[in-house]
Each structure stands twice: as structure tokens, then as C-alpha cells.
Amino acid sequence: MNELLVFVCDGAPVRGEFVSLGSTWQSIVERRNDPPAVRALMGEFVAAATLLTASIKLDGTLIIQAQSQGPIQLLVVECTSQLEVRATVKLNPNVTEIPDNATLAELLDAEGSGRLAITLDPSDRKASQAPYQGIVALNRPSPSHPGLLEPIESVSEAIMLYMQNSEQLDTHVWLACGPDSVGGFLLQRLPDTGGASQYDPVMMSEGWERIQILGNTITNEELLTVSPETLLRRLFLEESTQYGVRSFPTRLVRFACRCSRQRVADVIRMLGQEEVDSILVEQGMVETTCDFCGMQYRFDPVDCKQAFASSTLTDAVRPPSKGH
Template identity: 40%
Template sequence: MAHDTLQKFMFEGAPVRGELVELSDTWRHVQARRAYPAAVKTLLGEMLAAAALLSANLKFNGAIVLQIHGDGPVRLLVVECDGDLQMRATAKFDADTVISENAMLGDLVNLHGNGRFVITLDPKDKLPGQQAYQGVVPLDGDSIATVIENYMLRSEQLDTRLWLAADEHVSRGLLLQKLPSTGGIDAPIDDDLATWDRSVMLASTLKQAELLDTDIETLMRRLFWEETIRVFDPKHPTFRCTCNRERVGSMLQMLGAEEVESALAEMGQIEVDCEFCGQHYAFDKVDCAHLFAVESVAEAIPAASHVKH
């Protein structure tokens, strides 16, 4: 059985790396949550491929979260991918708005110029006082690929090129990145630039339909057959949602006892559906009383210890 695949490779003798990703099972799980309009589906699928490509180069144990906060009919696009390439994604959009199949990024999320692109790097095992790193920039570009390319160049000082495509069946992407030269003063910088320029030129011949319809092995051979490339062991992204009842309970505790009691009085119980996977959670009066009883006990323990001493 074929698995979703991410393939990393390096151009031999030059600081240029590349990745190809193909997501079908993972993408199918994401789409099972709700029916997305075709244009929204394309954007979310492209972001899913981009997150996998960027996550594969992270040097820490944690997750990368890509978000687009929109001011058009699409209010939010979010994709999360951890170091093991476990992924989840969702989009929020105005259900009452008719979204054209041909709607572009600007029409969907940057209608009034207030759209924002956010990258969050969230370490899994945070040190005391450590916060997740977050970069927030205006939407600069007319496609997901261009927005990320501009972000990487300005914020990370890395020349990065992306080719992304998605339909209802598959999400695919290609990343090329020019790394800082590791050579000394006599290093052949011109050769490095030539390799970079040539690789980008070759990849730029790739049409979106070709990217959608061609498997990773064939794409790599078709694009770079004249290049000397070192290929690494493939990785296999999967869908996984990190929601659980404990996290939802913590969210309710953050709302506060007064607001939770008000909601219970009105509805009888509090129901929460995960935006990523659709898992349903229900908390009745007994469940909520237990949440805040546990919180009260936890707060009282230090005081009791202090009295003891």
C-alpha cells in the first residue's frame, strides 16, 4: 500500500537542497471534516504541502504552524505539522458567501488588504519561560507559494522557491532552497549560484497539472535527470489530531467558572467539536463541577503546604 511521501535530496557539490512531497491519505482525512469550496480546498491543500516541506528542515522537537488570517470570505487557514510529519489542517469561511471556483488568494483572504500570514515554531518540550516563536507579516504575494517565499527571504534570509498544487485527490509540492555556502575564501561561489539558478530554471518548467498528475520519482527524474543528486531515505507524513478531552477541559477552565455556569444554565451541557478532526466533546454540570473542583484543589495545595510549615 502506497504511503504519503516526502523525499529530500541535495545537489552534489553545491549548497542547494530540495524536497518533494505527495499527500493523499493525509489530505483525504483533512477534507473529511467538512465540504470545502473548490477554491478554499486548493489553498488549504497547498498550505498542507508547504507545511510538510518546511517542517522537514526544522532542527528542533516541536511543531510548525502556518496560518493565514483573512479579511475576505475565508477567515482562517491553519495547518500544523510536527517533527514526525504528523499533520492536521482546517479552514473557516463564510458559509453564506458563494465562492467562485476561480477565486484567487487575494479575493479570498486579502479583500481589504488586512490579511496576515503567521508562522509559529512551537517547541514540544519548552524550557521554563520559553515561548513559541511567532512571525507575523502582511500577505505579500498572489499565491501561497509566493507568500511563503517572501517570508523566508525576509525573515530567514534563505532563498526559497516553492511549487504547490492541490485538488480533491492529492496535495503535492516541490521546494528548492539555497543554503549559505560552507566553503572558504576560495570556494567556487559562482558554481553554487549557477547550480541554484539552473535548478530553479528546471523546476520552473513544471506546470501545475504536471505536478498534480506525476509521482515523486518520475518528477525528480524528469526535472533533474542531468544533475548529480544525493537522495535521502523518504519520510511518510500522516494525519493526526492532537485534541483530547483534557485539552478541551483546560480550555473551559480558562473561560472561568462564571462563564461556564452561564452556558450550562442556558444549554444544559457544553458541547465542543474539534475544528480539525470533528471529534465531539460534551461536558454536563457534573463534568464542569469536577473541572473547577480539581482547579480549586490544585490552587489550595501550595497554601496548605505553607500552613504546614
């Protein structure tokens, strides 16, 4: 299963999504050997990125990026509007042991150093325009001690706060990551449109509350092992008549990396001639490995010379003679 399913309720202001990733998730982690807690966190972010991409009207790429001085130095998850995903994580070499049950706060917000951002990068963005970026809170006001902040412990809570602050939409998110798959479920309360609501006010409130209650019955095991279509039927069979639960055709989610020889040539040019020459003297060629897919790229002195001589990325590279 590598599917995303979107549904709406015609009789209540509710929109929802299910995502289930099997082989797509395996493609992301097959070359990695991350600690279980790190793997679980990355898996939940992958599910969250897929759900968010489908819920936000965007023709481009959604990027979730986290940085900290804790066990995780850098985490990046990307999902395009075509539901092509990739992800990577870099660990702090000074941290030797990570508990299997480590929380988001323990992995990303050690001593308040963590930073989590969600970036929306439209495909038609001009070079002079900056993509939209929203900062995601890693702490929240304490309900028991007003004026104090307490850490956010889970990916789902961080995503819900982001949607509330950025999109002004009440959102509930459930996420799960297992050894072989990841799953996610998102519910949103849609805003009223126009001067007169299309929904009956009583049904509008009751419908949102009722569907949230049903959503809370879902288990991690179901998210990881049951198809989105079956989950939809299980949860909302009785509500399909009252609230008009209606689904759309499932969409395929797949792993895809955007690295290329052309992009590496661009990076070489940004390094500058002096830096590249010193690498060539020391190593004989410039080598790099993509953090997302593990693809290796090698540029010998002739490749590097062509990269600097060309004014365009397409002309900057020739068919590789060694490696990729």
C-alpha cells in the same frame, strides 16, 4: 502517496524537497464542504507547511495562521516535526459566493485586512517563553510603480518571501492542489559555510540557476500524480553526475489531531465557573466539536465539577459516559 523526499546536491549549494499527499489530504477534508477556491488554498498551505517543517530545524510544531475580514475569516495549518498535519478553515458568513478561481489576495487580503503568520513552537518551550512568530507579507513593492504595493496572489509567492525575509535563504516553491491530492516542491540555495566555500564559485552559480530552470519545467499534474522518487529522477537524472544529486529515505506524512478530552477540560476551566454554570443551566451539558477532526466532546455537570476541582489536566477528567 503520503511522502516527503529530501535531496541535496553535493556539487552545488542546493537542497530540495518533494511532498505528495493523497489519503492524508483526504483525511483533512473528508468532513468539510468548502468552496473549490478555499479548498485549493488550504491544500497549498498544507503542502507548504510540510515542506517548511522539513526545511527548518525544529523539534516541535510549525503553525501557519491567516485571519482576515474577507471570505476566509480564519485558516490554520499545523505540522509537527514528526510530519503530522492537520488543518481547518472558517469562512465569513456574510460572504455568499466565492469564485472558483479566487486568488490568495481575494480570499485573505480583502481591503488590506489580511494577516498571515508562521509560528515555530518548540516542544521544549517553557511556559514563560513565547514561540517565535514571523509575519508573512501579503503585498510587495510593485516592480512597475516604485513606492506602491501590489497584492501577493499565490501561496507559493508568500512562502518564498517568508523564507527570504525570515531565513535569508533564496527559496523557490511550487504548490498544487487537486480533488484527491496535494503536492509541493521546494528548492533552496544554501549559504556558504566557513571562510572557504566548499563549492567552485562558477559551478555554485551555474548549478543554482540550472536546477531552478529544471524545477520550472514541473507541472501541477506531475506534482499531484507522480511519486517524489520518480519526480526526482525525471528532473535531475542528467544532473545526478555533474551536481551529485543525492536523496534521503522518504518520510511518511500523516494526518493527526492533537485534540483530547484533557484539552477540552482545560478550556472549560479557562471559561470560568460562572460561564460554565450558565451553559449547563441552558443546555444540560457542555458540548464542543474539534474544528480539525470533527471529534465531539460532551461534559455533563459531574464532568465539569471534576474539571474545576482538579489542579491537573490528567485528574480533571474521567472516562466519558456519553459520547467522547
